[in-house]
Amino acid sequence: MAQTLVLYVDIDYSSPYALSAYAALEAKGLSYTLEALDLRARQNTTPQFGRVSLTSRVPTLVDDEFSLSESSAIAEYLEDVYGAPQYPRVLPAQPRPRARARQIQAWLRSDLAALRAERPTTVIYANKNPQPLSASARAAADKLLAAAESLIDERGGPLFGEWCVADVDLAVMLARLSANGDTVPVQILKYVETQFQHPAVQSWWARAKQAMA
Amino acid sequence: MAQTLVLYVDIDYSSPYALSAYAALEAKGLSYTLEALDLRARQNTTPQFGRVSLTSRVPTLVDDEFSLSESSAIAEYLEDVYGAPQYPRVLPAQPRPRARARQIQAWLRSDLAALRAERPTTVIYANKNPQPLSASARAAADKLLAAAESLIDERGGPLFGEWCVADVDLAVMLARLSANGDTVPVQILKYVETQFQHPAVQSWWARAKQAMA
């Protein structure tokens, strides 16, 4: 009954967490319905969506009578219920790389706030921000770049040999800098370019651009 | 070689995320060393700790030559590597309750910022904050209480039948209100009291009080 899957996202397609859940679901090759909510019109706080989501957040996945918010929890759930080998993996198979992927996902969701504020995802597919980074955003950018350089190889391939959903999360965070024209090492540029080739990332930005038009 | 496990936490024992990782490690019954870093003296930014942690954050778990930050990733790693039935579970066994536990963990780490700022964990074991909540912290508190009430039963037992690490995370977030004297439903009080009986939570607050003395 894969037809019962619904993914709720934001109507602007600007949430990197909605993109992350979308990429995980696309990677699984499951059939599903995409529902876009207008968060500025508070469509996530209606009683109808309140019955769906415990926390009124997007992304939210509905699988039959079960609904689940938080993008990292959604990827884990898909991995548990629609697992390998029948479905492609969205997290590494081995415990240590899987742990590192989870660390990256959790870190990018709970740190680097100044960078996220000064370089929203709209700089990736729409207007750039010409303002230099503040000192705290600069510190966040330096921390991000140092961690990324220690994780990324020269070819820009996936972090753990095979693609995983943390590649989308890390590439989007790095693109807040690279797509905006902020200076980043060439190795980082290569990684972002390579990871942005993923069909789910491409189709998501196409939706985002269309939503702005 | 369980003796090679090291958990790095903050010297104030005030980080709810350090407590979460500590509770997971204690629940596993593994032998380990606890290392407390003085974050105000920037002991997490030394080259020595930089080699240990990719992101200079606590908690960080070191298991032999592998080190891992982010409390939720640490709990998952312990579950993968020191799994049931040899070791007690720290996450629910079944996919849907496990997914809900992960949702709660991710949500509490990425939302409710105003509540976390106005009710730091020090209100739990040290000075209360007599200031009323601001409008945004009040909205966060109401959202937290509504979600908690829909998850919690009348006896204050664990969320998913058996204890899991999300019980620690949720109880600590709720205790920012209940321990401070902010009004909460009796069902919430009961849950916090019951979950705070966990030996890891008790021993952590004892360390926190000692650190303040």
Ligand SMILES: [Ca+2]
């Ligand atoms: Ca069903």
Ligand SMILES: [Ca+2]
């Ligand atoms: Ca999310």
Ligand SMILES: [Ca+2]
């Ligand atoms: Ca070893």
Ligand SMILES: [Ca+2]
């Ligand atoms: Ca953490």
